[in-house]
C-alpha cells in the first residue's frame with residue numbers, strides 16, 4: 001500500500017547521484033579517499049578528534065564493546081526503549097544487558113536514578129541512547145560513570161549534530177556510535193560511524209574494522225605499504241567509498257535539513273498542544289536537536305486503543321510507526337527481563353508520526369486533524 005504521507009522521505013537528488021557516479025568513475029570504490037574525507041568532515045562538524053566510518057551502527061556498537069574490553073559476564077546498563085541493536089551489541093561479547101527505565105512520559109531518555117540503582121560489582125559500562133535526538137541527562141550519567149569507574153557508550157543514531165550544553169551528542173562519553181541507515185538524518189543506505197576523542201580507541205577501531213590488518217588495500221595500491229601483518233582478531237566492518245561519497249553530500253545538506261525539521265516540529269506542537277488526550281514528549285526541550293522522529297503518547301490508553309488509532313491513520317493514508325517495542329519483552333531477552341513501568345506504558349501507547357525536512361505545513365495539519373478524529377474512536 002502506498003501511503004499519502006510516508007513516515008520518512010529520503011532527501012536524495014542529483015547531488016548524491018553525481019557523487020556516487022564520480023566515485024564509480026574514479027575506479028576506486030572500496031574504503032579509500034572518500035571514506036577519509038567523510039570521516040574528516042564528520043569529525044570537524046562534531047568537533048571530535050576521531051571518526052571511523054563503518055558498514056553500519058550495529059557494528060560500531062559491537063566495536064565499542066570490544067574496544068572498551070567488555071567481556072563474558074560483565075554487566076552493561078542500557079535502555080529497553082531503543083532499537084534492539086543497542087542491547088544486541090552487549091550480547092555479542094557475552095556480556096549481560098541490564099535494562100534501566102526511562103525518566104518519564106515527557107522525557108524518554110534513561111533515568112540516572114534507575115541507572116544508579118542497577119549498578120553492581122559486575123557493571124562495566126552504560127550505553128545511553130539519545131531518543132529522537134534529544135539528549136540524555138549526560139551531566140548526571142557522566143557523574144555516575146565517574147563515581148563507579150564505568151565506561152559510557154553513546155548510541156547517538158538519532159542525534160547527529162544534536163547538542164547537550166554546547167557539546168555534540170556522541171562526543172561526551174568514551175565512544176559515540178551513529179547510523180546512516182536509509183531512514184536516518186544522514187542516509188547512505190547502510191552505514192555507520194564510531195567517534196572518540198581517545199587516540200588508543202581510535203587506533204583499535206581502525207584495526208578491528210579491517211580484519212586487524214596493519215594496512216588497507218588502498219594504501220598498498222598507492223605504494224604506501226607493500227605487505228601487512230594481522231595483529232588483532234578483527235572483522236570486515238568497513239564503509240566503502242561509494243557510500244562515503246553520498247555521506248559527504250548528506251553532511252552538506254544536514255544543517256538546512258535540521259532547520260526544516262525544527263519548523264515541522266513547531267507546526268506539530270502548535271496543532272497538538274491543546275489536545276488533552278496526548279502527551280508530546282520533550283515538548284519544552286530547548287537544546288538543538290536533530291528531530292529524528294516525532295513521537296506522541298496516548299494518555300489513559302491501552303495497546304489495543306493505540307493500534308486502533310494507528311489503523312485509522314493508515315486508512316487516511318498516513319504511515320506511522322512505534323519507536324520502539326520494548327527490547328526486554330522480546331523472546332530472545334526473556335532471561336534479562338526486569339520490571340520497567342514507564343517503558344512498559346510508553347511502548348504500548350506511543351505512536352511515531354511522520355517526520356522529515358520536506359514535510360509540508362498542510363501535511364502536518366492533515367495528520368493532526370486525522371489524529372484528533374482517530375482519538376475519538
Ligand SMILES: Cc1ncc(COP(=O)(O)O)c(C=O)c1O
Nearest residue numbers: 056057058083085157179180181
Ligand atoms: C537507536 C539505534 N541503535 C542502533 C541502530 C542500528 O543501526 P544500523 O541499522 O546502522 O546498524 C539503530 C538503527 O536503526 C537505532 O535506531
